[in-house]
Amino acid sequence: MTTLLSRLRPDLFTLALLAAVVLASLLPVRGAAVAPLDAVTHGAIALLFFLHGARLSRHAILEGAGHWRLHLLVLASTFVLFPLLGLVLRWALAGWLDPNLLLGLFFLCLLPSTVQSSIAFTSMAGGNVAAAVCSASASNLLGVLLTPLLAGLLLRRGGGGVSLEAVGVIFVELFVPFLAGHLLRRWIGAWVERHRPLLGLVDRGSILLVVYTAFSEAVVNGLWARLGWKDVLLLGALSGALLAAVLVVTTAVSRGLGFSCEDEITIVFCGSKKSLASGVPMASVLFPGAAVGAIVLPLMLFHQLQLMVCAVLARHYARRGQERRADG
Incomplete structure (x- = not known):
């Protein structure tokens, strides 16, 4: 029970996010300070995606790229299953939930998977780590393109306030730095790897x-x-x-298609995650500033929930793997 409670405990970054919300609620930035802080924020977002591009290893992508059935299933979960569930929720809850919260709930369904936690949980559970690296990286790379396109198509059609001009802005502010970082990886990649803890602080600080x-x-x-x-x-x-539905579907489909237990673990963990690191900056570019706070709230809740649930699930998979090896 103590171990379970320790895994359900919020991590330090989640507590820092809550502290940022409390600080903004008590001491929001106003007046003349808004414009300079906004400029610094946009610069931090560009730096964040530049570093994400510099970290993306082509070798990691190529290493697991041959497992195409697994990758297609993960991408289908991320960019097909989640958006379909989001559309159902948006239709069913219209008028029952604050419009910006409902928009945020749908927006999180359009986001790419995480990289670090997907790989970490896959490794902890005894899954196919090489495939997880490839799937999670591909999801993030495609998400820079697909998320704004899906948002522009589905939210604009549904009156969500996202214009095609905003989608264009996200390509300039996010994709261009991301691409620049990846193209410069040959020269700065080693430095990035040596200073990974410091750059992790840049991620979280941004x-x-x-x-x-x-x-x-x-x-x-x-x-x-x-x-x-x-x-x-x-x-x-x-x-x-939402998380429970995706976990059930990805588990059932991976077993129904005859994937190994190791591949099932990869599909479940990579296909059920949503990236806070990508979602918050994208929301700040895509949506009006006054609405962003409410729109990212569902993503912040989902982020912590997915960490807690997947930590328990990873332990379950790992224990089941140990029992299988003991029996064998």
Whole structure:
């Protein structure tokens, strides 16, 4: 029980995110300070995606690229199953949930998978790590392109306020730095690898800055006057239901298609994640500033929930693998 509770405990980064929300709620940035902070935030976002591009190893992609059935299933879960579930939720909850929260719930369904946690949980559970590296990297690379395109198509058609001009902006502000970082990897890749812990701080610092800026503007525009604890609790329940549905479907389909246990683990963990590191910056570019705070709230809840649930699930897979090896 102690081990289970320790794995369910929020990590330090989640606590830092909560601290940024509390700080923005109590001391939101106002007036003349808004423009300089906004410029710094956009610079931090560009740096974040530049570093993501510099970290992307072509060798890691090529190493697992041959397992195409697995990769197609992971990508189908990320960019087909999730968006379909998001459309169902958006239709079913119209009028029952704050529009920006509902938009945020749908937006998280369009995001790519995580890289670090997908690989970490796959390794912990005894899955196919090489395939996980390839799938998670491919998901993030394609997500820079597919997420804004899906958002522009589905949200614009549904009146969500995303214009094609905003989609163009995300290519300039996110994809161009990402591509530049990857093209420069030959010269800066070794430095990036040597300073990975420091650059991890840049990652987290950039996200915290975006969250603080977004929630500041949302608070100034009356976010907490519109939302109550019932909204947040409902959002948590919906996030849990969404995650559970994807875990069940990916597990059932991978077994039905005859994948090995190691490949099933990779499919489940890579196909059920959504990237906070990509989602928060994208939301700040795609949506009006006053709405971003509420829109990223579902993603923040889902982020912590997926970490807690997948930590327990990884332990279950690892224990089952040990039992199989003992029996064999």
